[in-house]
Structures are given as structure tokens and as C-alpha cells.
Amino acid sequence: MxxxxxxxxxxxxxxxxxxxxxxxxxxxxxxxxxxxxxxxxxxxxxxxxxxxxxxxxxxxxxxxxxxxxxxxxxxxxxxxxxSTRRGVVGMEINVDYLSAGLLDLGGTLRIHRTLESGNRGQSPESVMSLLAGLVSDVAAEASAAGIMLLGGGLAVPGLVDSAAGTVATAPNLHWHGVALQLDRLLPDAPFGTVLHNEANCAALAELWYGHGLDFRDYLFISGEVGVGGGLVIGSELFAGPRGQAGEVGHMVVEPSGPDCSCGGHGCLESFAGQEAIFAEAGIAPGAASERLARLGEHLASGDPAALTAVARAGHYVGIAAASTARLMNLSAVVLGGHFTQMGPWIAPAVVESLADYAPGVVSPARVAVSELGQSAALLGAAGIALRSVLASPFSLTTSG
Amino acid sequence: MxxxxxxxxxxxxxxxxxxxxxxxxxxxxxxxxxxxxxxxxxxxxxxxxxxxxxxxxxxxxxxxxxxxxxxxxxxxxxxxxxSTRRGVVGMEINVDYLSAGLLDLGGTLRIHRTLESGNRGQSPESVMSLLAGLVSDVAAEASAAGIMLLGGGLAVPGLVDSAAGTVATAPNLHWHGVALQLDRLLPDAPFGTVLHNEANCAALAELWYGHGLDFRDYLFISGEVGVGGGLVIGSELFAGPRGQAGEVGHMVVEPSGPDCSCGGHGCLESFAGQEAIFAEAGIAPGAASERLARLGEHLASGDPAALTAVARAGHYVGIAAASTARLMNLSAVVLGGHFTQMGPWIAPAVVESLADYAPGVVSPARVAVSELGQSAALLGAAGIALRSVLASPFSLTTSG
DNA sequence: CTATTTAGTTTTCAACCTGAACTATATTGT
DNA sequence: ACAATATAGTTCAGGTTGAAAACTAAATAG
Structure with missing residues (x-):
């Protein structure tokens, strides 16, 4: 109190x-x-x-x-x-790769480096070492271009505690309760490095560099290995009581649905997660990116199994979106992550489902597919850092 | 932007x-x-x-x-x-009654008057006239007690635009798009009268005078003719982009469920609204308060139809609460409205459902039943007015 | 080349908090 | 009783800050 x-x-x-x-x-x-x-x-x-x-x-x-x-x-x-001679660094740790990029204060992405790296099951220390190397390359380039780095943002696919700089749980990396040594990444930046959830970062990137220019309030649903999300209210991310809101993947969309890894039943993730879609579409196991490409081919060629799998995913995404829209009075939905590749096939199913379960709440024109590529999370993380600089310039001032 | x-x-x-x-x-x-x-x-x-x-x-x-x-x-x-010589007025328009009460700045409810009145289908003007009469009685009593009125809050069961002072839609009153003459109610109060949604007011009353002392973040679910709600995040009401968040009654809890008056299907209200529970429990038509009393008797005597009806409502309330808790990272649920009368029977069903669909998210001890009576909405509306006074005392100051 | 218009700076002033010194009023110990 | 001590509250100088208005700077119009 x-x-x-x-x-x-x-x-x-x-x-x-x-x-x-x-x-x-x-x-x-x-x-x-x-x-x-x-x-x-x-x-x-x-x-x-x-x-x-x-x-x-x-x-x-x-x-x-x-x-x-x-x-x-x-x-x-x-x-x-x-000033274009001041910048922030956006960083991302994902299952298959690491990346780092430099955003100048004007909002231009000046440098962007990606490193393929299988991080699943790797120790946080070794992954952070790799990332630190990548970041120091970016920092060197920035220095050569005369750009001073003020701060950074790191996106991680899991539940994080930004204030503490810890990852509560990142199932796809097999990380649980790890404290990341964020200070290693940008030791000279006055604003340091701040940790954020990947889906939230992508939602914010969408806000600042994507459909946020059209919508002030929306639910961002990102298909990844799981299904993540972010709530944008009044052009701001709604972070929830412990900064972990937006976990749309475990909303109940089918009370009699199958058991989920979270211990519940009928979660959205059981119908719209990668594994669920691949299984339903009959895509053989393999690397995620390759399976996704194959799914795309099947969809383009009109394969019925693929089409129903994606339509079913869209149907349930629509149910979750309908409930969320009603609960929080939202009027738009943006699909990101792997849903972007299925955009033309999944969006109509989402629209139909929304019209069915929450008529008049989210108009078809307000169901959008993200146009930001794989850099969404990185852009969002950098944007958060940029905005924290703009929000408290006082500390850089002589009297601060 | x-x-x-x-x-x-x-x-x-x-x-x-x-x-x-x-x-x-x-x-x-x-x-x-x-x-x-x-x-x-x-x-x-x-x-x-x-x-x-x-x-x-x-x-x-x-x-x-x-x-x-x-x-x-x-x-x-x-x-x-x-000062106990300054106060605010809480007011409520409901389907069956009007009420007004005086809260002094210390937070004590000093006066509370209720007027039985069938308001369903009555014109806003006539209802406001009745309410204005009731309020002027309260104002006279306050004046006699030497209490100066600073402002007021009015709770209405419907979607409202607080800033404009209009009721977008109040289905149970049959009001749609009406502008209320709020200035009539407390013409001399410097802070005027502000309009709010009834369920939100009840959620806030719970926060300030009920379980909010224990919980900082919770979903308040209020059973009325419909099912309303309020989201409390960090000890504050989350109002949403247009002040209309918390409409938990039309979340989808059963995709194959029956059609709802909202145009969707399988809404929570279809399972946990008054009519749904009465029908399932076999309670014959009549006045709402009387039917509720009869339901209570049936429950107490162990009538199977009544028990299953309430258990089913609790099951679906639990599903909606599970989804909400996941989405917004909430950890507590408070049941209000007509659910309070069914507390001993519905709460266990909600607990079980939550454990089933979102294990570990909301512990049984954090499913509570409101202990505030029928005055919850009035208390909340008054509390809002009280807090707006405390938040901007400057305007009452000599220099303001 | 003067009048006019717009940009930006300097000066004066009032608001308001901090910090230190000061006054007011109690308890404790002898 | 009375000094010592401790805590409450006030007074006053000092510094930061933005408003308002006067002033300087630099362009165009005729």
C-alpha cells in the first residue's frame, strides 16, 4: 500500500x-x-x-x-x-541465432549483425559470451563511425524480470531462474542494458515501426515455438503487475481440449503453436525454419491438411483475441512471428472467428499481419532503450 | 501520436x-x-x-x-x-433501486439512503429527477451536520464514457447513448459529479474497503443480471483504452456454446448470468431478489439442480478467470454481486476450475468472495470522488 | 534602405523547495 | 525547582526554475 x-x-x-x-x-x-x-x-x-x-x-x-x-x-x-552521433544497441537471444544492432537516436538502424547459434540447452554464460563478442563488434563499428553508445536492450524468449535482470523461465532455451550478466554487454554505456521479453519487444517494434502508426490499442500475437503476445494500450505496452502480461498462449480456448505443457487444458498454444500446426499439417520433423518453409509450400499449393491446420490455428487465435478484445476493450489485432509467413491463410480465419465470437468489436480491417521481419524483437529492444534515454535526458546533462 | x-x-x-x-x-x-x-x-x-x-x-x-x-x-x-466536515456523495442507479450516501474525507459512510424504484425502461430524465431528489435529501442532512460537499460519483450498470458523462449502453435499463445531466445532482460541489461503470465501482470498493487490503492485483467478477467485472492492477483499476475494460461477461468460455445477446457464442454470461443460473436450477420466474433468495434456500437444502447450476457457473467463471490470469499475470480473483450469496457453493467450483486450467497461477487462498453488501458500487463511486479530491487539492487552495 | 516580421536572448520577477538557525514545548535527572 | 535534552514547528536566506516582457539578430518586402 x-x-x-x-x-x-x-x-x-x-x-x-x-x-x-x-x-x-x-x-x-x-x-x-x-x-x-x-x-x-x-x-x-x-x-x-x-x-x-x-x-x-x-x-x-x-x-x-x-x-x-x-x-x-x-x-x-x-x-x-x-543527434545521429549517439545511439543505442538492440540485442536478441533466440533459439537459433543471436543478433545485435545499432539504432541511432533518430531511429535509423545503422548496423545489424546476426550470428547463427544453436542456443537451446546452452549455458547462459556461454551464450552471453558469444553475444558479448557480437556486441563488441557492433560497438567497434559504432566507435569507428563516431557514434557514442548510450544504452541497450536485450530481448529473450521467456518470462523475465526486467528490474532484476533475471530470466524466470525460458522453456525453449531450457533456462530457469538465471541472472544474466547484463553489465558485460555495454560496460561504458551510461544507461546500461535492460532485459525484456521477446514478444513484448516485437509488440513494441510493431507499435513504433509497424502498424502502431495506425492502431493505438491492439493485441499482438506472436507465433514462435510457443505463442507469445503483447498488449498495447494507448500506444504503450501494458506490462501487467510483474511485467509479464500478454501471455496469450495459455488462454483457454477449448475447455475440452488436450493437456498442455503448462498443466492446463485447451490452451491456445495447443492449437496455434509451431508443433501443433506442423503436426496437424503433416509436416515431418526437422529444423524449424525448414519446416516453416515446407508449410508455406504446402499452403501455396493448396494442400488440404496444411490449409485446415492453419485455419484451425486461426480459428482459435480468433477466440483468444475475441475474449481479450472484450475483456480489455481492444479493437485491433496484429499477427507476428511465424504467423506472418502464413498471413494470407491465417488472417481470414482469425477475421471469421472474431466476427463469430465478438461481432462488431474488431473490424476485419483491424486484423493486420506484421510487416517487420525477423528483426522485430531487436528493433523493439533497441527502441525501449532509445525511449528510456529520451525520457530521462537529465542524467546526461552537466547538472545531472 | x-x-x-x-x-x-x-x-x-x-x-x-x-x-x-x-x-x-x-x-x-x-x-x-x-x-x-x-x-x-x-x-x-x-x-x-x-x-x-x-x-x-x-x-x-x-x-x-x-x-x-x-x-x-x-x-x-x-x-x-x-476533515470530517468535508465529504463526497456516492450515488447508484440500478435496475430495482436508487441510492445515495455521504462519505466524509476520512472514509466513513455517514449517511446512506436507498429508494426502491423500478428503473428498467424508465426515461433517463425521470430517473435522474428521482435521484436528484434523493441526493438533495442527503445534501440537506449533510448541511445540517455541518458537512460541506465537494463532489460526487454516480455508478450505472452499463458502459459509460466518464469524460463525456454519457451512457453508451445500459441494457438492463434499456438506455442507449444518453447524456445524463450530472450537474443537476450536486450543483454546488466544486468537483461536480462523475459517472462510472457499476462493476468498476464495485471492484474499486473491494480494493479500498474489502479484499484490496490483501490483494494488489485481481480480477473482480460481479454477477448481476449480466456478468460484469473489473481489473485491478497494482492497486489501481485498469480502465482500458476507452474506460470500458473488464467486461468479463462476454469472454468466450465454450466455443460450441449457445448464442448470446451480444451476437457471439459461448460467452460467460450464458453460463453465469442470473437468467442462466435460475433456468438451470429450475427457479420459476419472478422478481430477481426473490428468485435469488429461493436459489439460496435450494442450495442450503442440497437441491441437486441448484447445486449443479451453481457449480457449472463456477466452472465457467474459473475458465474465464484462468484465461484472464494468464493474459494479465493476475494472481487473485474476487467474486461479487449475486455470486456473494452463492459464495460457499460457487467458490469451490471456481477454485477447482482454476486449478484445472491454470495450475499454480491463482492459489485457492486467493479466490475470495466479496464481503461488501449491496452498497459496494455506491462506496466505490464515492471513493473515486474522494480520491479525485485528494489528488488535486490545489484547486481548493486560496492560490488555486 | 527602411519597415516589417520572425528567431532567439537577456533581464526581471515570482513560486517554491532546501538547509540552517531559531523558537516552542515537552520529559528527564539532579 | 531547574538545567539539560529532545522533539516539533517556524523563520529566513539561498538557489533553481519558468513566465513575461523587453531586447537583439537576421531575414524579406516594397
Missing amino acids: NEPVAPGRVGDVRRRNLSLVLDSIARTPDAKPSRAQLSAATGLTKAAVSSLVADLVESGLVSEVGLYRDGERGRPGVGLEL | NEPVAPGRVGDVRRRNLSLVLDSIARTPDAKPSRAQLSAATGLTKAAVSSLVADLVESGLVSEVGLYRDGERGRPGVGLEL
């Missing part, structure tokens, strides 16, 4: 306004706004904006980029943009 | 700290803290607390209550408490 609410101090005002100005610059990536425009956009006086911008320029987060001349009368303003 | 984030001004600091101090006083209802204790609790200096308290006392929200002598050495502090 007794949350330690910090007292408001005079300095808080500046902290907030620094972030407000920085955010205003970030929201207009093309315009390169002048101080005067920022003053109008934020409601702060020109004097205040000047003072705040001076701090931001000094800290290196913002650059002046020549005159902003638009043919109008009067003195031209000086264009401002987020 | 472009949320109008207000710039931070110097005065915001005081606004926040006024609320912080007021909140600190509210959190210690028994202790009647001194300024020095508040200083320690909030982290503000004694000087700042003194200045803030002076404003709060002047505005009438806080009273000094004699010396705080605890046998220790040193000058005794002056006890502070939320």
Missing part, C-alpha cells in the same frame, strides 16, 4: 521539460524543428526552450543542423534534430 | 506535494500524523510540510486534532486528519 512516492522538487520541473522538448524533437523526424516551433508545440516560452535546448545540445543528444529557411519573412530558425 | 503533454511549470511542484502530503495523511487513518512525521514519511523538509499543511488546513481539507502526546520526550506534535 505504501508506495514510496518521491516528493516533488523544483528540479523535477526541468527534468520533465527536458524530456518534453526532446520528445517533441523526436516526434518530428522530418521537420527538424526550430526553437520557436518547439515553443509553440510544447507551450513553453521561447526563453525556456532556449535554455533547455542549450542543455540538450551540450549533452550531445541534440544537434543544430543549419538554418531552417522556408522562404517566409523574418529571421530563419536553427533546425534541431536528435 | 501527438498527446498534448503539458509543460512542467514551477507551480506543479506544489500541486504534487499538496497531494503527496494529503495522501500521506489519508494513508494513516488511525495515527493522525504530526507535521514532523509527515516530513519523515514524504521526504520533504519540515519547512515545506508546514507550508503545505497550512494551505490544506486553510482550504478545510485537513483539521488539527489536538496534541499528539506519546510519552516521548520533546515537544508534542499536533495531530492532523482529513
